[in-house]
Amino acid sequence: MTEMQRLKKEMLRGAVRENVELLDDRVYLERRFRRAEKRWRWPVRVLSAAAAAVVIFLSVNAVSTGGGEKPEVLVVTPRTAFQAPLSGPHQAPRAIAPALFSLEVGKVVLDPGHGGADPGASAASGLAEKEVTLDVARRLRALLEDARYKVAMTREGDRGLVLRDRATFANAERGDLFVSIHVNSIPRKDARAVETYFLGAADGPQIEEVASLENRESGYALSDFRRLLEGVYAGVRQEESRRLAGEVQTSLFAGLHEANRELLDRGVKSAPLAVLIGTEMPGILVEVSCVSNEEEARLLARADYRQRIAASIFQGLRSYMDSREPAPRTAGRKKEKGS
Amino acid sequence: MAGKKDLLHVGIDLGTSRSAIAASNGSRHVVESYVGWPVDMVARKVVKKSILFGREALDSRPMLDLHRPLERGLIKEGSEKDEAAVRELIKHLISLAAPADGQKVNAVVGVPAEALRVSRQNLRTAVKGVADALMIVSEPFAVAYGMDALLHTMIIDIGAGTTDFCVMNGRYPTEDDQRTLTNAGDSVDDQLMMLVKARHPEARFSIHMIREWKEAHAYVGESPGPVQVTAPVGGKPTLLDITSEMRKACESLVAPLSETMLDLLSRVEPEFQEKVRRNVLLAGGGSQIRGLAGVLEKTLADVGGGSVRPIEDPVFAGAIGGLSIALDAPGEDWEQLAG
Numbered sequence: 311m312t313e314m315q316r317l318k319k320e321m322l323r324g325a326v327r328e329n330v331e332l333l334d335d336r337v338y339l340e341r342r343f344r345r346a347e348k349r350w351r352w353p354v355r356v357l358s359a360a361a362a363a364v365v366i367f368l369s370v371n372a373v374s375t376g377g378g379e380k381p382e383v384l385v386v387t388p389r390t391a392f393q394a395p396l397s398g399p400h401q402a403p404r405a406i407a408p409a410l411f412s413l414e415v416g417k418v419v420l421d422p423g424h425g426g427a428d429p430g431a432s433a434a435s436g437l438a439e440k441e442v443t444l445d446v447a448r449r450l451r452a453l454l455e456d457a458r459y460k461v462a463m464t465r466e467g468d469r470g471l472v473l474r475d476r477a478t479f480a481n482a483e484r485g486d487l488f489v490s491i492h493v494n495s496i497p498r499k500d501a502r503a504v505e506t507y508f509l510g511a512a513d514g515p516q517i518e519e520v521a522s523l524e525n526r527e528s529g530y531a532l533s534d535f536r537r538l539l540e541g542v543y544a545g546v547r548q549e550e551s552r553r554l555a556g557e558v559q560t561s562l563f564a565g566l567h568e569a570n571r572e573l574l575d576r577g578v579k580s581a582p583l584a585v586l587i588g589t590e591m592p593g594i595l596v597e598v599s600c601v602s603n604e605e606e607a608r609l610l611a612r613a614d615y616r617q618r619i620a621a622s623i624f625q626g627l628r629s630y631m632d633s634r635e636p637a638p639r640t641a642g643r644k645k646e647k648g649s
Numbered sequence: 650m651a652g653k654k655d656l657l658h659v660g661i662d663l664g665t666s667r668s669a670i671a672a673s674n675g676s677r678h679v680v681e682s683y684v685g686w687p688v689d690m691v692a693r694k695v696v697k698k699s700i701l702f703g704r705e706a707l708d709s710r711p712m713l714d715l716h717r718p719l720e721r722g723l724i725k726e727g728s729e730k731d732e733a734a735v736r737e738l739i740k741h742l743i744s745l746a747a748p749a750d751g752q753k754v755n756a757v758v759g760v761p762a763e764a765l766r767v768s769r770q771n772l773r774t775a776v777k778g779v780a781d782a783l784m785i786v787s788e789p790f791a792v793a794y795g796m797d798a799l800l801h802t803m804i805i806d807i808g809a810g811t812t813d814f815c816v817m818n819g820r821y822p823t824e825d826d827q828r829t830l831t832n833a834g835d836s837v838d839d840q841l842m843m844l845v846k847a848r849h850p851e852a853r854f855s856i857h858m859i860r861e862w863k864e865a866h867a868y869v870g871e872s873p874g875p876v877q878v879t880a881p882v883g884g885k886p887t888l889l890d891i892t893s894e895m896r897k898a899c900e901s902l903v904a905p906l907s908e909t910m911l912d913l914l915s916r917v918e919p920e921f922q923e924k925v926r927r928n929v930l931l932a933g934g935g936s937q938i939r940g941l942a943g944v945l946e947k948t949l950a951d952v953g954g955g956s957v958r959p960i961e962d963p964v965f966a967g968a969i970g971g972l973s974i975a976l977d978a979p980g981e982d983w984e985q986l987a988g
Contacts (some may be wrong), residue, residue: 317799317819318977319792324821325974326982329784332773335988434850496847582914 394511416632417460419485421585422447423492423595426470431495433607440468441494442610446598447491449620457628477588487554487630488593490585493610495602503574503602504566507561508551508581508593509587550592552578557595557633558626565622566599570609596623657748659780660786660795660971661739661758665719665836666809666860666934668738671968672746672922679964680704680742684734685713702741707857719810736775743779756780756984757790759913761811766941770816782987786974789815790822793933795970796960801924803908803913803924806967809834812906814913816925828913832905834935834948837863841898849889854880864892869899870940885942898913899938907948915953926955936963 338403353647422443424430430439450459462483464476471479494503514648542596555578563575586593599606609615660703669679680703681959701709718734739758747753756779760772761884766896776783788795788802798804799817806813814828842859845852858880866876910929917925926949931942936959949955960966 314797314799317793318797318818321794321821322974322978322982323785325790326978326985328821332785432847432850444745489884497855499853511728 315530316489335641338599351492380556384392391430404409415459416629417462417467417483417484417485418487418489419462419480419589420447420451421464421476421480421485421488421490423490424470425465425468426455428470431493431601433605433610435610435611437607438602439495441602442601442616443491444468446616446619448624449617450491453620453624454627456626467605473585474588476585480589480591480593485589487627488591489558489627490583490588490595491623492597493598494597494600496600497602499604501574501604502570502572502600502606503560503576503597504562504599505576505597506555506562506578507581507583507586507591508546508555508578510523510552511618531543547590551586551594553633554582554592554627554630555594557630558594558623561626561629562598562619562622565618565625567616569618570606572605598623619640652792655752657752657754658972658975659743659746659756659757660791660968660973660975661742662791662965662967662971662973663735663739663758664808665717665761665811667964668742669968670698670742670746671965671966671972672748673972674746674748676746677965677968678745680738680745682706682719682924683707683715684717684741685710686938687712688714695933700737702738711898719720720770720960732771732775736779740779741774743870747822749829749971753781755782755784755975755978755986757786757791757975757978759786759967761788776845781917782983783791784974784978784986786971787813787815787822787827788811788934789827790817790926790970791836791974792960792966793817793969793970795966795973796874796930799929799932801921802928802930803910803925804930804932805910806938807833807902807906807931807933807938809934809962812902812909812933812935814909816917818917818921825827825916826913827839828909830905830909833900834860834863834910837867837898837902837935840901841894845889848894849882852880852882852887852889857940863895863898864934864963866940867899867937868896868959869903869944870896872896873939895970901940901942902935902938907945911947911948911952923953923955926953929955931957931959932963932966934963936960 329612401431422438422440424438426440428440430443432438444467447463451463455463462479464479464483465471471525476490494505496503559575563573567573567575581595583595586595597609601607656673661673662669664682666682667679668682669677671677676838683706684704685701687696687699693699696709696712701713706713706715716731716734717737718731721734734807739756743754743756758772758776772785773783788808792806793802793804793815800819802817802982804813804815804817806815807873810831812833814830815825818826838856838859842856844852845854845859858878862876862878866878868876872892872963874893874900877888877890879886880889881887882889900964910923914922914925929945929949931945935941942957942959945957946955949957962969
């Protein structure tokens with residue numbers, strides 16, 4: 311046997327061993343999950359029945375007491391994560407129902423896209439995305455602060471920030487919502503559109519393209535990827551982000567369509583945007599206009615149109631926030647001391 | 650046990666951009682890694698197929714639910730559709746190799762070097778039932794095996810989604826011998842897109858055109874001549890000069906590749922470092938970037954000099970290596986890897 315044949319034999323043995331271990335892992339995991347399923351089947355049924363009984367009891371009690379002040383009870387819905395079918399080793403855990411958490415929105419982090427040496431998309435007139443996003447964010451901040459929400463901005467002036475720093479800032483500020491503001495540039499110059507993204511897998515190559523453009527200069531290292539991707543499908547955050555995106559997109563389109571009749575509603579989309587992967591709170595990225603369209607670029611240069619964008623996003627945020635709270639606020643939030 | 654004639658051995662290089670297969674019956678095929686399903690009955694009538702692959706899928710994309718299922722050479726996590734797409738893609742590749750009726754298929758599939766264990770499991774799950782037995786190996790290992798470059802060699806496999814490094818030390822490579830970077834073909838495309846947009850804001854082009862331009866003209870260092878491409882400007886085909894943009898985009902790979910190459914070299918046993926330096930092989934589509942081998946050799950000059958050379962058949966090297974592994978693995982090993 312030649313030296314090369316010996317080496318090849320040795321290496322083949324290594325490759326086969328690794329694959330057999332992989333197979334053993336799979337068999338082990340399948341067995342373990344089957345056992346887990348059996349083990350949890352009865353306790354889960356018992357827990358589900360108990361939870362249902364509690365719900366019925368509370369409902370009857372609320373009616374009999376004339377519906378006084380709502381009791382502070384965490385209602386566990388019968389369908390829990392334990393009931394997710396465990397047919398295979400890669401079954402993702404079922405998303406936790408967001409309704410389990412009664413969480414208020416106190417602080418909003420606004421992220422004006424691009425900045426500094428990175429102008430973002432540019433109009434033929436020279437209008438840069440970074441100017442528009444900052445101006446809209448400032449206007450949105452004023453509206454939110456008037457309604458007594460706390461606001462933090464990832465950048466206050468014309469400075470560049472990698473996506474990682476934007477996400478780190480939002481997390482350090484302990485924001486409850488994250489709104490990244492961008493302006494689109496699309497190949498079809500005649501198209502005028504608004505769209506809103508939340509975190510998830512890209513729905514196609516065009517969305518991948520948007521994601522790869524928006525993910526430039528992320529500042530993340532390869533070693534961060536596993537941790538980052540583990541965050542992508544975190545159920546609650548994703549579901550809340552999707553709802554937030556829906557409210558903002560609806561409001562934004564309705565608000566702008568009045569002044570821009572040819573505007574297209576490109577809807578809510580999911581994409582693996584790095585800035586949304588790194589943030590720990592529900593977050594969205596709003597493409598508020600298309601600077602590639604001459605008419606929209608002209609509108610974007612106007613202060614009243616930017617104010618309309620800010621107001622429309624604000625309405626969307628407000629709808630989302632109100633839908634989360636026990637009773638809709640009619641007056642502004644009570645301002646916290648020192649805020 | 651099945652005789653040789655009852656078995657078809659195949660090597661598959663599963664790539665983000667393109668996937669290739671080499672089979673023991675002599676067939677070789679490469680397809681772009683796109684899979685698309687008609688969106689409705691009308692689309693199905695027009696395309697006349699229930700599923701389309703590669704270039705055909707890309708060309709019919711407005712009528713398809715189109716998927717590019719491999720992210721950094723692995724199945725995108727969390728998407729059943731992408732899992733189905735990768736299964737269909739591998740099925741399609743195997744069908745191109747045309748196994749005879751009743752012939753069993755033993756497949757070796759190359760994936761990025763630092764593929765996470767769970768992703769390999771995803772791949773194994775996706776391929777279940779498509780091949781009779783499956784072995785997953787790292788792409789650079791498959792390349793090295795096919796070229797008998799198993800000792801004192803460094804393979805740098807520049808794909809679309811990842812660049813994989815692997816030092817062959819005469820043993821089956823461990824994690825310490827391998828690195829994966831996301832600086833690869835797709836990141837060059839993103840850079841080029843941004844740079845060309847900035848220089849020719851009036852021109853209209855897609856990411857697919859950018860990829861074609863890169864594949865035809867990629868270079869680093871000294872320009873081999875003006876790089877001129879055609880794109881519509883105001884609806885009229887116009888010649889655009891993108892010479893400096895092409896160089897800048899391609900050179901974005903040089904620093905990360907050089908750093909990683911030197912880092913891996915520094916970890917080789919001191920007495921073998923010179924041998925490895927003199928034996929650096931560039932594989933994958935990115936190895937075709939003109940001048941890249943020379944620039945990396947200049948980097949090696951700082952640490953005592955070395956030799957970097959592109960391999961001869963970058964499109965099929967991984968698949969051919971996989972086929973060699975498949976053919977060399979004894980029957981009893983394949984029996985362990987069945988199912």
